Structure formats: structure tokens, C-alpha cells
Amino acid sequence: MIATELLTENIDQERLSELSTLALAHVGDGVFELLARTHAAAAGCSRVEQMHRSTVALVSAPAQARAAEALIPVLTDEELAVYKRGRNAKPKTAPAHATLAEYARSTGLEALFGMLYLTGQSQRILELWQIVLQSGQGEMP
Numbered sequence: 001m002i003a004t005e006l007l008t009e010n011i012d013q014e015r016l017s018e019l020s021t022l023a024l025a026h027v028g029d030g031v032f033e034l035l036a037r038t039h040a041a042a043a044g045c046s047r048v049e050q051m052h053r054s055t056v057a058l059v060s061a062p063a064q065a066r067a068a069e070a071l072i073p074v075l076t077d078e079e080l081a082v083y084k085r086g087r088n089a090k091p092k093t094a095p096a097h098a099t100l101a102e103y104a105r106s107t108g109l110e111a112l113f114g115m116l117y118l119t120g121q122s123q124r125i126l127e128l129w130q131i132v133l134q135s136g137q138g139e140m141p
Helices: 003-007 013-018 021-042 048-059 061-074 077-087 100-118 122-137
Strands: none
Touching (some): 048 061, 061 077
16 A cells, blocks of 8 residues: 555545454544644644644643544544444553543544544544644644
8 A cells, every 4th residue: 555545545444344443543543643743733832742742732641532422423424433432442452541430431432533534524533633623623722
């Protein structure tokens, strides 16, 4: 696979169903973090420390759990099913600064973003990202 294919992944439903929920969340974590880093840079954060704090404020498990709650009302049935599958996954560890419920919701959100990315739904990713930011999640710390 060449680099441009990695940036424009578009797998079919059969291949998608072969991936574990945690694999979707692994990809979605990267997608969500890239959106958060881009937002921090575009928002005018000029110092690395400031960009880092801004990014962490968006990608921490508690922040992602709040973002998931903001998105649930606008998800399609398919998106909601992926979110729930991710939320119900049983990861081996949880972060120290989040409850298990927050971590479960953040994993669901990451699985959703992973599925959207892997199926080439970049416009939908951006729509959902805007809702996350409008819900107050994108405010600079």
C-alpha cells in the first residue's frame, strides 16, 4: 500500500466487519487526535505547551465521553451501532484519570471515527467534528 492510499483509506463492508472494535478505536483515536491537533494549531496556539494542553483537553477520555454524548442525537442507526459496539468493548486497561464509563464512551467515539475514516466518509467526520466543537469541547484551556 502506498502512502496516498493510507491517507485515503476506503475499505468495503466485508473487510470492515473483519476488524475488531478495538482496531476501529485504534484508528479512530489517531483520527480524533489529528483533528484536535489541527484545531489547536488553527486556533492560534503558538507555543508547543499551549498546543499540547489544547489537544489533551479534546482527546482525554472524559472529553471524548462528553463529545460522544453531544453526538449521539445526530448519529445514523449504523453510526450508533458502531458507537455502541465500541462502548461495549472490553479493553484490557483504562486510563488513571477517567472512570470506566467515560473510557467506554470514549472508546465508542473512537470506534465511530475509525469506521468513518476507514470507509472514506471524511465529510461526515468533519460534520461530527464541528458538532463536537460547537458543544463547547473545542474551547482553549
